[in-house]
Amino acid sequence: MSTAGLTLLHAKYNLLETSRVPVALIGSLVFPSLALLFFVVPQRTVADNALFATQAVISLSVFAVMSNSLFSFGLTISENREKPWDPYLRTLPAPGTARVLAQVLSTGTMGVAAIIPVAVIGGLFTAAEASPFRIVAGFVALAVSSLPFMFIGIGIGYALSSKAAIAVVQIVMFALAFTGGLFLPPMLFADWLDTLSRFLPSREARELVIWAVQGGTLEPWTWIGILAWIAATFALALVLFRRDEGRRYR
Amino acid sequence: MTTLARLQNVSRRFGDVLAVDDVSLDIDSGTILGLLGPNGAGKTTLISLLEGLRRPSSGTVELFGGSPRDHRTRQALGSTPQETALPATLRVGEVIDFVGRHFDAPMTTDAVAGEFGLGDVLKRQTGSLSGGQKRRLSVALAFVGRPKLVLLDEPTTGLDVDARRTLWDALRCQHENGATVVVTSHYLEEIEALAQRVVVMGHGRVIADDTLPAVLDRVALRQVRLSTPEPGRIAALPGVASQEASDDGTTTFYVQDSDALIVDLVRAGIRFAGLTVRGATLEEAFLTLTAHDELEVVR
Numbered sequence: 001m002s003t004a005g006l007t008l009l010h011a012k013y014n015l016l017e018t019s020r021v022p023v024a025l026i027g028s029l030v031f032p033s034l035a036l037l038f039f040v041v042p043q044r045t046v047a048d049n050a051l052f053a054t055q056a057v058i059s060l061s062v063f064a065v066m067s068n069s070l071f072s073f074g075l076t077i078s079e080n081r082e083k084p085w086d087p088y089l090r091t092l093p094a095p096g097t098a099r100v101l102a103q104v105l106s107t108g109t110m111g112v113a114a115i116i117p118v119a120v121i122g123g124l125f126t127a128a129e130a131s132p133f134r135i136v137a138g139f140v141a142l143a144v145s146s147l148p149f150m151f152i153g154i155g156i157g158y159a160l161s162s163k164a165a166i167a168v169v170q171i172v173m174f175a176l177a178f179t180g181g182l183f184l185p186p187m188l189f190a191d192w193l194d195t196l197s198r199f200l201p202s203r204e205a206r207e208l209v210i211w212a213v214q215g216g217t218l219e220p221w222t223w224i225g226i227l228a229w230i231a232a233t234f235a236l237a238l239v240l241f242r243r244d245e246g247r248r249y250r
Numbered sequence: 251m252t253t254l255a256r257l258q259n260v261s262r263r264f265g266d267v268l269a270v271d272d273v274s275l276d277i278d279s280g281t282i283l284g285l286l287g288p289n290g291a292g293k294t295t296l297i298s299l300l301e302g303l304r305r306p307s308s309g310t311v312e313l314f315g316g317s318p319r320d321h322r323t324r325q326a327l328g329s330t331p332q333e334t335a336l337p338a339t340l341r342v343g344e345v346i347d348f349v350g351r352h353f354d355a356p357m358t359t360d361a362v363a364g365e366f367g368l369g370d371v372l373k374r375q376t377g378s379l380s381g382g383q384k385r386r387l388s389v390a391l392a393f394v395g396r397p398k399l400v401l402l403d404e405p406t407t408g409l410d411v412d413a414r415r416t417l418w419d420a421l422r423c424q425h426e427n428g429a430t431v432v433v434t435s436h437y438l439e440e441i442e443a444l445a446q447r448v449v450v451m452g453h454g455r456v457i458a459d460d461t462l463p464a465v466l467d468r469v470a471l472r473q474v475r476l477s478t479p480e481p482g483r484i485a486a487l488p489g490v491a492s493q494e495a496s497d498d499g500t501t502t503f504y505v506q507d508s509d510a511l512i513v514d515l516v517r518a519g520i521r522f523a524g525l526t527v528r529g530a531t532l533e534e535a536f537l538t539l540t541a542h543d544e545l546e547v548v549r
Contacts, residue, residue, distance in 0.1 A: 001351060001352065006352065009348065009351055009352075013340070013344070013348050016340065016344065017337055017339050017340055020339035020340070020375070021339060083335055084331050084332040084335035085331055085335045085336065085337055087298075087303055087331075087332070088329065088330070088331035088332070088335070088391075090301075090302070090303055091301040091302065091303060091324060091327065091329040092321075092324065092349065092352045093321045093322065093323075093324040093325040093327075093352050093353065093395075094321055094352055095321045096321075245303060245304045245305070
């Protein structure tokens with residue numbers, strides 16, 4: 001079977017396995033909506049201003065997709081590596097690319113799907129607004145800009161044991177979220193932090209989705225940065241996958 | 251007969267532990283090769299090198315003329331998950347189908363189920379299977395892709411006698427259909443029932459590599475225990491594989507033919523007392539073979 005066929009095969013079985021324990025999905029599906037209800041909707045100064053509300057919904061969506069990518073990939077992969085089924089899958093004639101991309105398709109799709117209720121709540125309970133076309137464009141931008149986070153998550157999953165992965169994922173997530181302007185808008189940043197943040201995938205993701213939803217100009221550093229991060233993190237994930245030999249004990 | 255896999259001077263180190271130590275081995279088509287050895291002898295590491303799961307620290311591993319790390323090479327390789335680890339929420343039929351779709355010409359799910367006695371449980375989630383059923387499914391997965399070479403790492407550990415025999419029958423049937431099988435075990439009985447060629451491993455090295463009868467002769471040792479003032483003279487008698495002194499003043503000799511030894515002992519006029527004779531366990535036979543091997547290396 002071709003690499004594409006094997007990717008779809010693995011993605012399908014990943015989703016099938018997950019769907020057999022539906023409760024496990026609640027965390028990633030409901031968490032972003034709850035965060036929006038608790039943190040954005042009650043703040044009327046933000047929620048009643050169309051521009052701020054839209055940006056807040058976008059920042060939260062980027063944060064949710066990012067944390068879901070890092071956590072789902074980092075933890076699931078490092079846990080699976082400690083079980084004997086994963087080494088068995090490695091003995092099957094499937095290339096590493098197919099395994100890694102299948103994880104992106106299955107877990108990534110669910111992470112992006114979790115943003116649908118966020119868009120609905122944002123539209124109903126805040127002044128956030130966008131045309132249907134813009135919303136679709138926003139989802140596409142979200143999916144593309146979440147790729148680096150997924151690959152970073154995959155890299156962490158293959159590099160570390162599950163206990164170490166939790167700690168590293170948390171640090172990476174909060175550092176990227178804060179410096180990317182997902183908690184505080186970048187206009188409040190000091191100049192040096194603003195400059196630094198333009199090199200980070202979280203900031204670039206935020207700008208890309210805002211551009212897709214609200215229009216305006218897209219600065220070259222945004223899309224160049226995202227493409228560079230996708231290429232670099234995908235290569236890293238693949239190298240770490242190939243290097244992995246299951247759990248290491250000393 | 252063609253060579254399906256070849257290891258040349260392969261070593262694999264984990265930190266300070268040398269799990270596989272300079273092993274050279276050819277695996278030819280058409281046989282069932284038994285890989286026998288105590289726990290920690292390096293059998294599983296050897297299998298994982300052939301599966302492409304691990305890289306050798308030194309030496310080369312060749313599978314069907316290519317590298318086992320290349321997924322295309324593994325198209326003709328069958329292996330089993332260890333420790334009956336199966337995705338608990340997937341159904342038996344789904345797991346067989348999933349694995350089969352990796353291969354160019356897989357067996358149908360029904361054919362696999364029929365051969366390994368899984369027809370009644372195809373719709374069950376693997377988490378609900380009994381230990382024996384899980385084992386049978388694990389082993390069945392190795393054959394789904396109609397592989398040329400099948401690697402089975404302790405396929406029957408933890409099974410009762412009946413379940414073990416059922417699995418052996420299924421394995422023999424697959425072998426008659428043309429599969430070459432490498433099976434590891436620390437049960438001599440299992441290797442006796444299945445293998446034609448036997449490789450004995452100890453401390454990461456190949457201690458013996460021969461036909462089944464020849465290896466059986468070597469490992470079927472007897473223990474002769476006695477106290478004597480002249481253990482050196484006894485050790486020099488023909489057929490003594492090794493000796494071992496105990497704190498209570500007795501010495502244990504491992505021999506192939508204990509009757510012949512005792513006749514020789516009496517003829518030589520060596521003084522001895524407190525003679526006991528019993529069969530050596532496989533573990534003891536291994537240790538003897540291993541010790542023997544080390545002596546040869548020292549010399």
